[in-house]
Amino acid sequence: MITVIKPGMQMTIQDLGRHGYRHLGIAQSGALDPYAMIIANRLVGNDDNQSVIEITLGLAQLQFQCATVIALHGADMQAKLDGVSIYPGWSYPVEQGQTLTFATARQGFRSYLAIKGGIDCHAVMNSTATDIAAGFGGLTGAPLQANDQVPITPFDGNWPQRGAIAPAKRSVIRVHSGPHQQLLSQQFSDFFAQTKWQVSPQSNRMGVRLSTEHNQLMHTHSLPSLAVSPGSIQLTPSGEPIVLLNDGQTTGGYPLLGTIISADQHQFAQLKPGDFVIFEFVNLAAANTAQRKLDAHLQQLTIALKNLSIR
Amino acid sequence: MDQQTISPTISVLSNNSILLDATALNDDSLSIQKKIWALVQQCNTSDAFIDVVPAMHSLTVYLIDPTSLAHWQAQLALWWANINPHDYQGKHHKIITQYGGDYGPDLDYVAEYHNLSLQQVIDIHSQGHYQVLFLGFQPGFAYLHGLNSQLHTPRRAQPRTRVPKGSVAIGANQTAIYPADSPGGWHIIGHSDFALFDSENTPPCAIQPGDTLQFVTKESVL
Numbered sequence: 238m239i240t241v242i243k244p245g246m247q248m249t250i251q252d253l254g255r256h257g258y259r260h261l262g263i264a265q266s267g268a269l270d271p272y273a274m275i276i277a278n279r280l281v282g283n284d285d286n287q288s289v290i291e292i293t294l295g296l297a298q299l300q301f302q303c304a305t306v307i308a309l310h311g312a313d314m315q316a317k318l319d320g321v322s323i324y325p326g327w328s329y330p331v332e333q334g335q336t337l338t339f340a341t342a343r344q345g346f347r348s349y350l351a352i353k354g355g356i357d358c359h360a361v362m363n364s365t366a367t368d369i370a371a372g373f374g375g376l377t378g379a380p381l382q383a384n385d386q387v388p389i390t391p392f393d394g395n396w397p398q399r400g401a402i403a404p405a406k407r408s409v410i411r412v413h414s415g416p417h418q419q420l421l422s423q424q425f426s427d428f429f430a431q432t433k434w435q436v437s438p439q440s441n442r443m444g445v446r447l448s449t450e451h452n453q454l455m456h457t458h459s460l461p462s463l464a465v466s467p468g469s470i471q472l473t474p475s476g477e478p479i480v481l482l483n484d485g486q487t488t489g490g491y492p493l494l495g496t497i498i499s500a501d502q503h504q505f506a507q508l509k510p511g512d513f514v515i516f517e518f519v520n521l522a523a524a525n526t527a528q529r530k531l532d533a534h535l536q537q538l539t540i541a542l543k544n545l546s547i548r
Numbered sequence: 549m550d551q552q553t554i555s556p557t558i559s560v561l562s563n564n565s566i567l568l569d570a571t572a573l574n575d576d577s578l579s580i581q582k583k584i585w586a587l588v589q590q591c592n593t594s595d596a597f598i599d600v601v602p603a604m605h606s607l608t609v610y611l612i613d614p615t616s617l618a619h620w621q622a623q624l625a626l627w628w629a630n631i632n633p634h635d636y637q638g639k640h641h642k643i644i645t646q647y648g649g650d651y652g653p654d655l656d657y658v659a660e661y662h663n664l665s666l667q668q669v670i671d672i673h674s675q676g677h678y679q680v681l682f683l684g685f686q687p688g689f690a691y692l693h694g695l696n697s698q699l700h701t702p703r704r705a706q707p708r709t710r711v712p713k714g715s716v717a718i719g720a721n722q723t724a725i726y727p728a729d730s731p732g733g734w735h736i737i738g739h740s741d742f743a744l745f746d747s748e749n750t751p752p753c754a755i756q757p758g759d760t761l762q763f764v765t766k767e768s769v770l
Binding site for chain 1: 748
């Protein structure tokens with residue numbers, strides 16, 4: 238068992254998400270930075286899709302009621318195990334009774350805690366991911382609260398300490414152009430790509446609202462509902478874009494400015510309220526190259542870990 | 549037929565998703581949507597997709613393998629050209645509904661707005677034959693086609709913070725059933741115990757895009 242002492246801003250159980258249900262209005266959910274989650278899982282010998290704890294911003298505290306092995310990845314929240322600093326990208330043994338505390342993320346917004354063997358959690362539609370808006374998944378369908386008991390299987394064997402590096406960070410988020418360019422005119426795309434946008438505090442796992450001074454993207458278009466997905470950039474009539482994240486709805490009637498390329502969605506999801514972001518339109522080839530680079534990063538990790546275990 | 553000579557726009561949304569947009573076609577609204585459902589059925593015969601999501605006169609597919617994007621863009625166009633709107637037959641559902649009173653606090657308003665009696669509103673609503681256009685907004689929320697224009701009612705000026713699960717409601721030219729408690733600006737005219745969505749059921753939603761349904765009066769609570 239892990240006891241939640243302080244959940245911080247938001248703490249949820251996630252995996253790689255719920256797929257194949259969007260036509261029923263069911264969101265994908267799942268870790269917003271799946272690369273950080275996968276790397277953390279691999280460091281403790283888990284399958285990529287094992288349930289993890291997603292920590293938002295920090296200010297959280299967990300106590301382990303049994304021995305295990307953990308790894309953190311994603312935002313660095315200056316975590317300490319019984320007062321001793323531990324670092325993202327490494328695995329650590331944990332003894333029964335130890336407390337893990339998180340301060341505040343200096344850079345990035347979400348951190349992933351992988352526990353050896355994962356979390357013993359009932360899957361809903363083949364996934365343990367917590368869908369907060371719909372109220373299912375995780376332990377209770379809600380974010381973790383103080384005093385919640387997260388069931389895990391104890392592990393007190395030897396486990397080699399392992400480290401792994403994260404994919405390179407980016408400051409510019411790359412975007413596919415949207416299907417409504419004719420409707421919105423070229424000025425809209427130009428303004429969007431030439432503007433430094435700020436992440437609004439009214440952002441959550443469903444979507445990130447972006448704002449800027451002297452916004453020139455006001456419009457009155459309303460469209461027949463079309464499918465939207467994580468990474469879709471919807472343009473609201475006020476001119477403020479909303480970038481959908483994993484808990485976002487499945488259909489919407491706002492024009493789309495574009496879609497964040499698959500390789501950059503996890504980078505975007507690490508932005509916190511107040512952060513600034515710049516977008517750049519790229520072509521399909523660039524998006525594919527970027528995705529292949531990320532895939533290669535994970536592939537190298539697989540090989541490295543295999544060599545480690547042989548030695 | 550006209551619709552087979554006029555093509556929808558098929559565009560790439562991302563390196564693994566394609567949008568087929570038929571919103572610009574000059575055709576009967578329902579027959580375009582029927583082709584969309586038939587196309588969904590066709591797509592579901594393949595295991596190439598993570599998700600196949602119909603919406604209003606459009607369809608978006610999410611591919612497992614991004615390298616097959618160009619192939620599927622061409623394939624969707626080919627399928628569309630050869631699909632008949634009547635190639636899809638959905639299920640029919642009877643939604644047993646209690647109208648008015650505590651079950652439908654806005655029935656009086658809707659009747660008054662249209663200068664109809666409460667019974668007339670119930671009759672018009674329950675005699676309708678509705679098509680499930682697509683699902684969205686929240687799990688199991690079905691967008692229905694077929695509300696009689698006599699009942700089209702502008703949304704409430706003040707949306708409710710909580711519309712109870714099972715509420716049968718009217719908003720503008722649409723009617724729907726709320727699958728879960730949620731905020732909402734539609735007029736609640738009745739209630740149904742029909743379970744639209746249960747995360748533990750397989751499949752979790754009783755109603756699918758392309759199905760048909762009717763509201764059946766259980767008893768009028770006037």
